Amino acid sequence: MSHVDGFILAVPKANKEAYREMATTAADVFLDHGATRVVEAWDDDVPDGKVTDFRRAVKAKDGETVVFSWVEWPSKKARDEAWPKLMADERMKYEPENTHFDGTRMIYGTFTPIVDEAADGKTARRGVA
Secondary structure, eight states: OOEEEEEEEEEEGGGHHHHHHHHHHHHHHHHHTTOSEEEEEEOSSOOOOSSOOHHHHTTOOTTEEEEEEEEEESOHHHHHHHHHHHHHSGGGOOOGGGOOSOGGGOEEEEEOOSOEEOTTSOEEEOOOO
16 A cells, blocks of 8 residues: 655745755655655645644744645555665755755654545545555
């Protein structure tokens, strides 16, 4: 069964291009280490909620936007085996002066899909974990 890493973070709107470049490099690293898909999605319409919402979850400040991202893996085993290797990859080196967001406000986790359907009606993968 496939596996997903999910991320939500706040990025200053002025850093959109720099963030996109960094995310493109990170996507290459994930894909080089076995991920099957990487998606980085920039806030388009993220409404304020009455109790909670994406902006509050990452403590987004004025001038920041929400980024919603995920990395798909063929399995949890593939993800777990790849993770130490991709963190050791030189391209993932942490350089505070080149970080375009506050990583302390990033929310992340790993997930096992319980529904995975394709738009063309073909089942991508059925089953409950």
